[in-house]
Amino acid sequence: MFKYLLILLLTLPFIDLYVLIQLTSMIGFLQTLLIVLVTGVIGAEIIRREGRNVFQKLHTSVTGKEISRNLLELVLLVIGGIMLLSPGLVTDFLGLVMVLRPTRERIMLKLAEKLGENSDIHVESYHF
Secondary structure: OOHHHHHHHHHHHHHHHHHHHHHHHHHHHHHHOOOHHHHHHHHHHHHHHHHHHHHHHHHHOOOOOHHHHHHHHHHHHHHHHHEEEOOOOHHHHHHHHHHHHHHHHHHHHHHHHHHHHOOOOOOOOOOO
């Protein structure tokens, strides 16, 4: 698992650069720059809103399992935020997947399954 994550982290900047170069050749430099800036601003707003919710849940956590869940959610939010704020469309997409609540909860469920029964992380899904 760690090997695949390392390979992804090493190749992701090159994939992002390739996509940006291809997009620039298709629609132009200024339009590509505008897309990257707009996704950064939208990403920062989503991070601010979701971060406030996670910090509020972390503040009101009572049990160790709730704290573990909220810390895991905070880590995913920070990683997604870093990806959203970095220039590139692939990292923006991956960051958006990690920052949006429904997909972040699914990622947390999968991580909790991977960690197994030995972990103190209990993930609950909230539906609107």
